Structure formats: structure tokens, C-alpha cells
Amino acid sequence: MAAWVEGRVIERIEWTPTLFSLRVAADLAPYKAGQFTKLALQRGDQRVQRAYSFVNPPGTPYHEFYLVEIPDGELTPSLGALQPGDELLVYSQGTGFLTLDELPAGRDLWLLSTGTAIGPFLAMLADGEAFERFENLVLVHGVRKGEELSYQGLITSLVDQYGPRFHYVPFVSREEWPDAISGRIPAAISDGRLQARVGLEFAAEHSQVMICGNPAMVKETQQALLALGLAKNLRRTPGNVSAENYW
Ligand SMILES: Cc1cc2nc3c(=O)[nH]c(=O)nc-3n(C[C@H](O)[C@H](O)[C@H](O)COP(=O)(O)OP(=O)(O)OC[C@H]3O[C@@H](n4cnc5c(N)ncnc54)[C@H](O)[C@@H]3O)c2cc1C
Ligand SMILES: NC(=O)c1ccc[n+]([C@@H]2O[C@H](COP(=O)([O-])OP(=O)(O)OC[C@H]3O[C@@H](n4cnc5c(N)ncnc54)[C@H](OP(=O)(O)O)[C@@H]3O)[C@@H](O)[C@H]2O)c1
Helix, strand or coil: CCCCCEEEEEEEECCCCEEEEEEEEEECCCCCCCCCCEEEEEEEEEEEEEEEECCCCCCCCEEEEECCCCCCCCCHHHHCCCCCCEEEEEEEEECCCCCCCHHHCEEEEEEEEHHHHHHHHHHHHHCCHHHCCCCCCEEEECCCHHCCCCHHHHHHHHHHHHHHEEEEEEEEEECCCCCEECEEEEEEEEHHHHHHCCCCCCCCEEEEEEEEHHHHEEEEEHHHHHHCCCHHHHCCCCCCCEECCCC
């Protein structure tokens, strides 16, 4: 039965002063790559809880979460203070529909993210299943500053393992950064810079697109893709574009 369980931080990864990952030991029910659960801290008789995506693929001996500390946030400053050995509450049942089994067949899978929302896509890529179902995989990550392009080690290992089938495209919006596209994702779809960089086009016949992150980005990216002839992927009417908002 789903319930809140005790978790213990076993490792912390510092990416920048505000970006960090927590590896947590907790006894959770099986979940799918792309799903999320809830983390919480008890404050007196109040449990302060928020949703967080699994970054690790299923079957990993720990659960990993990638977080940004929101300066005035209610929970993240406290999660950001956790150290190895500290305890927190974890909801035992993962949930969410941003998973590969919700997608129709296709040739190319585009994974478009901003900020910490790269996490669920890393779980899908590390899991290997995405590479079994699709020929070409494109991971797009939009951040404000180049130092926020986290998880470069894992991304490099995917490049090494899958070669030209895997494309990684960083976007940096608030400074020039080597190899990154400047600006925002929807604009680069509308003017074709993203497609030109990857060497693939968006097409209803063979593209599947997953979008995750900042809700304004999700909305504008969907609009840009619908203008190119793609359709939203709904259970009752399969299409090309699936999305999850982080707030
Ligand atoms: C399905 C789902 C999965 C999520 N997974 C993650 C995750 O893996 N990692 C993660 O860091 N957050 C994730 N979030 C967001 C998370 O649940 C919290 O909203 C976030 O950590 C802020 O909590 P807070 O109490 O500190 O801030 P609050 O006091 O609740 O303030 C919320 C405000 O912070 C900003 N904000 C919230 N989340 C983010 C974010 N991720 N990046 C940038 N700005 C943000 C927005 O302006 C939002 O209005 C997810 C949300 C959803 C709905
Ligand atoms: N990232 C940091 O350096 C930092 C540091 C301390 C605190 N925080 C806090 O964390 C929160 C934001 O974190 P974040 O930078 O991870 O997330 P974010 O604000 O969602 O920005 C991530 C990326 O999404 C882009 N974006 C925003 N709106 C978009 C839209 N409508 N369409 C397309 N792209 C869009 C941003 O571009 P633009 O740059 O053009 O907006 C940026 O490249 C804020 O509460 C902030 O105060 C962040």
C-alpha cells in the first residue's frame, strides 16, 4: 500500500550554489523512468511536500533527485541543507504519464527540457529503453547560465555509447556558451535553428516529442510544434507531443 516512508540521504552532488542532487535510500514501490514521487519534511505537525522526478532508471539501488533551490521557496531551502545521513520523507509510490509506454511508435524522439526538468529524460536515456524504441534520440536542455548544464558525465557516456543516434543540444539563454544555442527553445524551433543543428526535421509521420519544465516554455514549445503540423498526444487521440509542467 502506498505510504510515506523514511528516506536517508546517502550522497549529495553539488552542481552550482543553487543546483544539487540527492541520492536517497528508501524502500519504494517499483516505478518507471520519467515518473516522479513526493519528498517531504516534517515541520511540527505539518508535512511540507513537493513533487520530484526520479533521475535514476528503475532498478538503481538508490533514488536520485535533481533540484534547484528557490531562494524564497517553502521547501527547497530545507532540502538544500540536507547532508548525507539526514532523513526525509518519501512517498513510496511513483506516478506520472511522461513515460515511454504512453508514446505511439516513431522514428525520432525529441526530449525538450529546461532547468531541473532534464531529470526524467536522463532516467529514460540511462534506462536504454528509449534507444530500443527509437532510431534517433535528441536531448535538449535549456538553462540560464552554462554552469547549469549538469550531468555532463552521463551525457558524454551516452554520446560515447550511442554515437550518431544520440544528439545533445544545450541552450544557454543569459550568456554566450561554447557549443550551446543562444536563447530559448521555442524560438529556435520556429526559425529552424534546432532542426538545422541536429539534422532532423519535425514531422507528424515520424516525430515524438516530450516537453518538461517551465510551464511558459512548455506552452510556447507546444505552440511552435503544433504550427509545424504536429498534434498533441492524448490517450484518446494519439499524436506527437507529450508534456509535463513543473509548476
Ligand atoms: C510533476 C512534477 C515534478 C517535479 N520535479 C521536480 C524536480 O525533479 N526537481 C525540481 O527541482 N523541481 C521539481 N518540481 C517542482 C517542485 O515540486 C517544487 O515546486 C519546487 O522544488 C519548489 O518548491 P518550493 O517549496 O521550494 O517553492 P515554492 O514556495 O512552492 O515556489 C514555487 C515557485 O518556484 C519556482 N519553481 C518551482 N520549481 C522550479 C524548478 N524546478 N525550476 C525552476 N523554478 C521552479 C516557480 O516560480 C514556482 O512558482 C516538480 C514539479 C512537478 C509538478
Ligand atoms: N538559474 C539560476 O541561476 C538561479 C539561481 C538562483 C535561484 N534561481 C531560482 O530558480 C528559479 C529559476 O530557475 P531556473 O533558471 O532553473 O529555471 P527557469 O527560470 O525556468 O529558466 C530555465 C530556462 O528556461 C528558459 N525559459 C524561461 N521561460 C521560457 C519560455 N517562456 N520559453 C522558453 N524558455 C523559457 C529560461 O530562459 P530565460 O533566461 O530567457 O528566462 C532559461 O533558459 C527562480 O525562482 C530563480 O530565482 C535560479
